[in-house]
Structures are given as C-alpha cells and as structure tokens.
Amino acid sequence: MRGFEYASPTTKEQAVSLLGSSDDDAMALAGGTDLLSLMKDDIVAPRRLVNLKDVAELRGIRLLPDGSLRIGALVTVQELLDNAIVKRGYASLIHAADGITSPQIRAMGTVGGDLCQRPRCWYYRAGFGLLAKDKDGAALVPEGDNRYHAILGNTGPAYFVNPSSLAPALIALGAKLHIFGSGGQVEMNLENFFAAPTSANEKEYRLKPNEIVTEIIVPSAGGWKNATYEVRQKESLDWPLAAASVALKMSGKTIESARVVLGHVAPVPWRSGEAQAYLAGKTISEQVAETAGTLAVARASAMSHNGYKIQLARVAVKRAIMKAAQGGQR
Amino acid sequence: MSDEKKPDKQGLSRRGFLKASGISLSVPLVLNYRMVKAAGAEVKVLGPGKAPIQLTINSKPFTAEVEPRVTLLEALRNDLDLTGAKRVCDRATCGACTVIMDGKPVYSCSVLAIEAQGKKITTVEGLMQGERLHPVQQAFVDNDAQQCGYCTPGFVVACKAFLDKNPNPTPEEVKRGLGGNLCRCGTYVGVRAAVLQASRGRKGGQRG
Structure with a gap:
C-alpha cells in the first residue's frame, strides 16, 4: 500500500472540505473492507484518507415523523440486522444483509460502503480497469472469463455486475439517498445513483470525489x-x-x-x-x-x-x- | 482541497524555528502532524510519515510509531510482537487476522492501526487466564480443531466473539456464525464441535 495522509474529521462539512477534486487527492474511509484491499492492490492510490467513522451524524437508525426510516450511511450491516424497526417491516433488507455472511464484514462494513463498494470483476481487480480493456483497447470480458459477469445491460462497454447486496432491496422499497458535498445536500432516488459507466474515467455510481453519502431514507413499507x-x-x-x-x-x-x-x-x-x-x-x-x-x-x-x-x-x-x-x- | 499550508513552507518554518531557538539539529524534533483548516475548524492531518499511536490491547497500553498506511495487523505483528493474528489473504476474506475490537470481531488486516486508537482490542494472546487455556482454546485441543494451525488463532478469536454474543447456539447457528473464517485444511467439523463444547462449558464436544 502506498503512503497517504490521514484525517479523522468530526462533521460532514469538515469531511467534505478535506476531500479533493479526484480520487488521487483523497478518498473517504468507512468500514475499510473494500477500500483498503483496493489500495493494497494499487487499484486506487489516494494521497489522503478521510475517515468518516468519527462523524457522529452519519450514524444511527431512526423513524422520521412521516413514518419513513432514516439509516445513517455509517450504520454497520450488523446494526441494520439487529434493529427492531428494520426487523419488523423490512424483511427484504434483513434477507439481503443476512446474506453478508461474515460476522467480521457485518461488524465492519457499512450501509453506505455496501452501496459504494467497487465491482468484484476480476479484470478490474487485476488492474485492467473498470471497462477491462487490453492495451489495444479491445474489451476483454465478452470472450474472456466472464462466468460472473452481466447477463442484462451487457451491451458494453461495461460488463461487470454491481456488487451491492443492499441496493436491490433498498430500490425495491423506494429508498432515497442523501449526498453531501460542497454545494450542500442533494437528495436522489437510490435507483438514479447507479449508472453504467460509458468511459474509463467514470464510476458505476454518481458520487463526486468531494461528496459523501450521508443517509438513506426508506419509505414506510406498510402495505408492501x-x-x-x-x-x-x-x-x-x-x-x-x-x-x-x-x-x-x-x-x-x-x-x-x-x-x-x-x-x-x-x-x-x-x-x-x-x-x-x-x-x-x-x-x-x-x-x-x-x-x-x-x-x-x-x-x-x-x-x-x-x-x-x-x-x-x-x-x-x-x-x-x-x-x-x-x-x-x- | 481545503486551505492548507504546503509542506515546504512548513519545513522552512521548522528550520526557522530551530535557528531562532538555537536548538542543535542533532536533537530530533518530530512534527508528526499538521493542522488543516476544514469548514472553519482545525483538523489534524497525520502522515504520510510516521506518527505515534497508543493502542489498548488485552487491557495493556502499547505505543508505536507507524505510518497511517500500517494496518492494525501489521502493527500487532511487526511493531508490538503480538504474532498470534496471522496475515493470510490480507484482503478481508479469510479471517486468520481476526481480533476483537470493542466487543466485535474484525479483520485486523482491514483496520488501520491509527484508527484502532481508543478501542479495546483483544487478540488471541489475551485469552489465556494465567496459565489456563481459555475454554474455547481448551475445546479446540479437546476436539482436534486444528490441522496445520494457520487459521487457528483467528478462528479461536472469532469463536470467542461468537459465543460472547450467542452463549447457547444451535449447531446451525454455529455454522453460520463462523462464516467469516476459512480453513483450507477443512477442519470445520472439529471447530464446530469445539464451539458447542465451549458453549456447554464442559469436556467432550459433539461431532457432526
């Protein structure tokens, strides 16, 4: 792993201010189970890590006055599984979180991190880039070892699959996402957060390098x-x-x-x-x-x-x- | 990026300070961090060089100087002479490095040493009570729950964390509850029997 600077701010404003204009400048650290692995493999090499775990406002699960559920981005998968409100009304979320079977990953991994983890595509993880091309620009996946790759939306140039366990359940429940950046807070449907990249410098989700996911809002599942x-x-x-x-x-x-x-x-x-x-x-x-x-x-x-x-x-x-x-x- | 001093400017001012105060350059003066203005507050930014850290491991205080990139696992093994936790995959997928942090099992390969400060850390070295093996350790011995032994310390710690949360597990819960650790020798049957024995607090686990 390359050397980097480390800061642990206590507010989301500080966190965003400490991030930069690219992932080379700085990246946000949550549970760390994916990011540190990517850094060890030199897939990403930020000059600074901004730890989000000391930002208290990113934690906690609570009911909002309109009956929807607010899940902080830094809530761990285990906290989600142990939450009485989630257990009562959101079976699909429990099933999805329960599928993350390592107790260690559940204790460390966060809801925001599950949504922002990078694809498991082994071409990407081996340094061929998210769009997995050889040096002449030819796509490696369609005729390569694609046994775990996409069967839908696979007309290219992206062939990987989204790795999130929780996103399908959250989208089916109508969840919205709150993103905080230098311009303040933005709300978007979680479904619109994800987009297949069309060029090598795009990610598979819409989060600028100086933005962070702060919370997920899930409407009441009453009747669903x-x-x-x-x-x-x-x-x-x-x-x-x-x-x-x-x-x-x-x-x-x-x-x-x-x-x-x-x-x-x-x-x-x-x-x-x-x-x-x-x-x-x-x-x-x-x-x-x-x-x-x-x-x-x-x-x-x-x-x-x-x-x-x-x-x-x-x-x-x-x-x-x-x-x-x-x-x-x- | 936020408003911050360039490192070279900082170096100059340090030399300036040394000159002005007449301190010999042979006296080490370590500037381990700098303050960066972020959203109206001063936030400490450490690294990329070494910074002093304090860890609480097995109820004892430890100090070390590490770069921010050093993982808790590396600090334990390389700086603190606690080599029980093993480095195997180093990618949060095998469990050999498992330690307990604030009551929860974590992969120490994927925790930075610097962020483990202020946490209560238990490693496999902290399980023995005097000269007596911890019940989980004894159960591993009684049930032949290891072969090559490389996954064993991580497994023992994961089993302790599991039993702390589930004192009376069913065999199915044991199976699922140890889903974060791999044994390439395939000694799972012995490990599960050991956990069931430890949960009953008596000798003689049950295989199968």
Missing part, C-alpha cells in the same frame, strides 16, 4: 410485502451469483403493484419493468411468479461463459415473489 432471494455458490465469504428483491402491494391474493429489482446480473441494480407490469393485477400463484421470472430475463443475453446465470436470475425472481407473498419470512 417484501423479500430478497439470493442464489449463491458458497454460503459464506462470497457475493451471490444472482439475487432478486421484490416489494408487492397486495390486496388479499391480488397484487396491486409490484417492484422487482435484480442484483448481480447487470452493471447496475436492474429493475425489471417487464416483471412489474405483468404482476400488476394478477392473483398470486406459483405460475404467476414463474412467468414474472421468465419475463425478467426475457432480454438477458449470455456471453461466452455466463449463460447459467440467466436461469439463476429467473429462479431468484420467482422465489423472491413467493417469499414476499408468504409474508417475507425466511
């Missing part, structure tokens, strides 16, 4: 049955191969409205408009859930080694819908 289903190769210490989070507004056995978001299948958390449109007005059944799964991957396309993920994603959507309809119990 929600669940997450992950398909994984290993039970621990790895990311899922495919995941789906759903939120269903039900009236008896009828689905009035549905939100379906897939994880680990595209460069962004992938909302399936097709599955959502199909589900609206349907009476819940295994057959309906299965058809929704099939529609969710209707536009999927395999690269040379990841065709199996299409089936996994289809099944993840089906099982997440059934799990939500049954009350989101594990």
